[in-house]
Amino acid sequence: MSDLDLLPSKLLSVLLRPDFWLWLGLLTALWASWRGWRRLATWVLVSLVVAVTLVGFVPVGHVWLAPLESRFPTNPDLTDTPSAIVVLGGGEDIRTSAAWDAHNVSSAGDRILHAIRRAHEFPGIPVLFTGGAFNATNDPLLEGNAERVGEMLQASGIPPEHVHIGAIARTTAEHPADITAFLEDQGLTPTTDAPMLLITSAFHMPRAMGVLCTAGIDHVIADPTDHRTVPGARWQDTIRWAYAGNLSNLQLAIREWVGLLAYQRAGHTDALLPDGC
Template sequence: MNTLFFILSKLVWGALNPGTWLVIGLALVILGLWRGWLRLARGAALVTLCFVVLVSVVPIGQILLRPLETRYPVGPDMPAPTGIIVLGGGEHIARSAFWKRPELNNAAERFTATMALARQYPDARVIFTGGSGALGDLGNTVSGATVARAFFAEQGLDPDRLTLEGASRNTAENATRSFDLIQPEPSQRWVLITSAFHMPRAMNSFTRAGWTGITPWPVDFRSAAIRFRLTWSFVEHLPVLNTALREYLGLLAYRVTGR
């Protein structure tokens, strides 16, 4: 069932991705011109143009992400934790496998914040949880945990402090598999590190999995001061919109399926 959910989630997102909408719009324009269906071609061209202009001028993604990123405070006060849990997603598995060294992506703050807290709390364990969240990586021998092991070794983290969970493919599995691996006690305190926009879904999943005493530590913020000005920023705005829509879709899917 978990594998089916994983595959379906990737296929559904592929269909709802705004980039897919853009390709479909352009395909309808070409089809309409080719078959002489001018009304279809004009309609598809107008809708596609409006979509591009709207995304380019209005920071829709940032507007959608702001409520998620402000759900939990930045750098909250907390007692010394038992351990630091970092969710996978900050590693670039394909580049790491190719270059045979740890390569990070635009969520690298998950790793850097973990190391900062590990130095601040030298007695805390570090738990990395993440395999691969890409459909094309099914069966891949390199996982997020492989990259994490190399990264933390480079940073000088004592390997005895590090626990790796490398089989999970999504947030729900991060929570359940790490819980089964660690078997945390109710009296223990844990810090959970992930991207700020992703923290609400992560906290819900970890609570449902049985984790208690968790302090959320959001990093990797994608929104900033929202300014409405006539500038052309399609390439900058589209990835943020993708992130926002994917996260809201994930929240909805997890709520419906009890994850």
């Protein structure tokens, strides 16, 4: 599947963003005011003020992210040594790293840091980073992102021969292709006594596990990181002005729940909220 084939889904993700609808609402109010439709302009502006106020003070995104992040246990029991460590892409800041010839991480950079931690906890275990870049415009700054993450892993002290790169996957549904090729190349077959460790953001783990299970990749232990919610937090501690953070979590929650629904309908997962194989 080419990058152009993925373009519709990327455009749909823009339409699902609350900040896009905020911009569209402001544009509508401006147009209504210019047309002299003051009642419509006022109604739209009042609606936007109410929406921004609610998002700013009420962490709705946390409520929607919580069941995703709690689906798999954090710090799972690893009594058996894993046969491999797999970290999904998304933690790298692709364009900034390329522009500055540096190694920068995104807001999901915990994925990479946690993979480094596990690699040092289980030395000698092969580590796979799987993640390509959606690059429909042939942006040169988006090339070689997977290799750059490989450099980050090696710079942390992981031997180069234990670092492996899979640059096929640009979506969650494409990760099994990278992982299957890696397992075949290494001659590995995860088992109950030697499972494969999967690292990704906690909110993304249900969809990732569902995709792997549906693809027939068994004996996988979910090892979530990059948490965005605070379990057990008192409501009075969460009601405060935090518009940027609340909006970011709301957008993450909408994207992930819509992604789960779309993946189930497309057959990439066998449940709306997967809980393992």
